[in-house]
Amino acid sequence: MASASTEKSSKCTQLPADIQQVKDTLSEVVHPLSRPAINVIPDHVLVLTGTKSKKQLSRKKRAVKKKALTRQNRIDMGFYSLPTKSLKYADMLALHNLWQGYMKEHLGLDAMERVPDVADPQYDGFSKLLVKADLHGAKVLVTRSKCPSLVGISGIVVIDTKNTLKILGEDDKLRTVPKSECIFVIELGNLELTVVGKHLTIRPAERSVKKMKNFMDLDL
Template identity: 50%
Template sequence: MANSDRATESLKEYLTDLVVPHHRCNVNIISDHITMLHGNKSKKQLSRKKRAHKSATLTRKEYAALGLNTLPTRQMRYEQALPLHKLWRGYIREHLELQPGDQVPQLHEQRYEEFSRQLVKIDLHGAKLRVLQSKCPTLIGLAGICVMDTKNVLKLLGEDHRIRTVPKSECVFSMHVGNMEFTIFGQHLNMRPAERSVKKIKSFVEPFM
């Protein structure tokens, strides 16, 4: 009640100040005619505020329209991607818990399936990849550092400083980690890296020395 009384008095003072000074003596504000509203914002007000906040972010279509999901095909140099590859090598060793001298698990070993699942979940940004097989003959042999990994394609920056788009589903890729070589079937990479890292995946990777 004390808070309500203070609010009422403050409102009276505010309204009185709005009146011309020499007429203020005639102002008679009846407290019973004042209704003070209290409480939290309604769900409708909160949802409207939330929608306004969401509208400040870009949708996928807006993101694509601005060209934020594309890369210049001839303005990047291979040497510029080498630091990214160096970071990726440290990341992959940590992700797969590799130690110097480790060998690829064999099919009969207990940790083979888990190793294969973790291998498919990796983020390929910075990885050096080569196309071993493809439905499109012109893609076979293409190699480079992965500079973009989307749901359906990989973009590889070659030593000739050109970025080439390679569809995942039509290709089989080769990847080296130290003295180990892995074969990864692109059809099983058809999802965004963030989704792939948390999705349960069956073992379909065939690593070999």
């Protein structure tokens, strides 16, 4: 009986190789006086020495997506407001010059600046390109409107929104003109291009990619 109990106790005191390795490693970094108190818990050793599961290995760090500014955030930050008192028509002429280069390339105008005639098969495609154009920097003139007080307003477009054009006149005054109520003439070099305002009632970014249908009849 004594030999059996001795053999049993020796088996209990004998530690597995991995646990003994952990205990030896800890003994090297612990103060000599504290080494007898080292107690290695096998359950904890399994966490330290166990291999990762397939689920853990396949788990990837998710890329943190940067949140884009919402339209309300841009409004709150003042992206759609202008310092009306400090705007000068002369300062906007540089923007207009840039816009002219953009428009000639966008419309595919040649050196003679000729546009297709109404009877020309290319007229419909040209008209759709004109409506899709960004008007920031364009020189415009209101020629017809349901509101008589808007007729004659002219200047450079400084903001093109969904429903309005904000036009800076030569008198340095900023005026807001509703698109759907007016017909505009756009000056492009020696050309005068007429555009119906209600065909422009889409935000510029959306208008540039929108598939345009046949234009509506005039009712002004």
